[in-house]
Amino acid sequence: MDVKAKRWQDGPLRWAWGTGIALLLTATLAQAQGLSWEQGLRSDAPDxxxxxxxxxLWHISGRFLRHPWQWPEVWQVNPQIRNPHLIYPGDVVYLYDCNGRPCLGLERGQGQVRLSPEVRRIPVREAIEPIPLDTVRHFLRDHRVIDDPESLDELAYVVAGNDRRIISGAGDRIYARGELENGQRYGIYRVGERYSDAATGETLGLELISIGRAxxxxxxxxxxxxEVLSASQEVRNEDIVLPLEERELISEFEPRAPESDVDGTILAVPGxxxxxxxxQVVALDRGRQDGLETGHVLQVEQQGERVVDPRTxxxxxxxxxxxxLVMVFRxxxxxxxxxxxxxxxxxxxxDRLHNPRRGVGVAQR
Incomplete structure (x- = not known):
């Protein structure tokens, strides 16, 4: 054990990160799968x-861990915390020795929570985010991908705007052809990119970009x-009309490596x-059928350059x-x-995607 690890072990040195992730990891998990002092912690981590x-979560954990996505492996549930799912500005996470491995406990910031006689309730909206949700909010709430592009022929679509308008906006009336129920609200979508397997040409999904609601x-x-109720872009003829998905914004992520081996590539960048x-958001050529789930972390590998052997x-x-590193969110x-x-x-x-390697860290940028 190096000097810094020994200094951490001798007395609980405290540091913090923020997370909105709902995950309770027990001491057994931390001890059985946890990282060693040498594996888990950066040599330049602040006290x-x-x-x-x-x-x-990701930004702060990267200050302390060589592999930020491995934070659950050194997390230890603090029985004094009534709700360890949420972390707020002012909170402190402290590091201590747990049977020879580093573990983490949570200390609530002063003035935010009183452990006795009662806990002050803090609105969920004040808890910090696990990742920058504004970056992915549109993809989580509004974006859609359909597996079979041929099914487009069966979907309702816009055929005309009122008064022969080619484009329409909020407050305008449009005409759509298809089976639509009177009084129901629908989403309006525009056909985006068709994602295909680079090797086989097989269609993996067709992107539908949310335009508005009607x-x-x-x-x-x-x-x-x-009646167009809202629109982020002009509504045009041939835009698709689909029943709205009542989809809540996912705000909790459990970063972890996939359980099975993944070998894929970055397909495209929306836009x-x-x-x-x-x-930046990227489209990947692997999905649920390949074992990918929300929160799975993948390493990005760039192909090596071609060179000429100077001797032969x-x-x-x-x-x-x-x-x-890329984290799957949808x-x-x-x-x-x-x-x-x-x-x-x-x-x-x-660029190629595969399971992250534990032995080699990736410097943050």
Missing amino acids: RYTVVRGDT RAGRSEDGIALM GVRFIGRL GESLRLPGTDAG PYERMSYGLVMQATRSLEVG
Whole structure:
């Protein structure tokens, strides 16, 4: 055990991070699967950090752990905390020895919680976020992906705007063809990118971009009059009309490695960008059928360069380089959306994805 680890073991040194993740890990889990002092902690980790507004779990844990996504492996439930699911600005997480492994406990910030005789209730909205939710909010609430593009022919769609308008907005009336129920609210979507497997050409999913919402009125001969209630873009002819999904915003993530081996690639970046940086959303060519779930973390590997052997003149491919981490936040059946959490260089469409390696850290950028 090095000097810093020994100093941590001798007396509880306290540091903090924020999380909105609902996960209770027991001491047994921490001891059975936890990281060693040498594996888990950065050599330059500060002794103490107090959570401030705007912090996220990933950002703060990266100050202390060599692999930020492995934070659950050193988390220890503190029985004094009535609700360890939520962490607030001012809270402190402290590090202590747990049978030879580092464990974490939580200490509530002064003036926020009194353990006795009663706990002050703090609104959930004040808890800090596990990741920057504003970056992925649109994909979690409004974006949709359909597995079978051929099914588009069976969906209702806009055929005209009122007064022969080509585009319409909030407050306007439009006409849609299809089976629509009078008085019901519907989502309006525009066909986006078709995601295909680079090797086989198989369609993995068709992106539907949310445009707005509308309410169906009376219909005649299969054509319904609709009122546009809201619109983020102009509503156009051929936009798709679908029943609304009552989808709550997911605000809790459990970062972890996939249980099974994953070997995939970055398919695309919504919006058509090719070079990718930290906190950008990317489309992945693996989904639920490949074992991916919300919170799964994948390593990004960039293909090695081609060089010429100076002695033989032979063309060689250098080994690949680990260049970043992506966390899945919205898995579909055959593809997923992920958020780039770390990147040591600009990532690219086509970069390989695989299970994260424990032995090699990725520097944050």
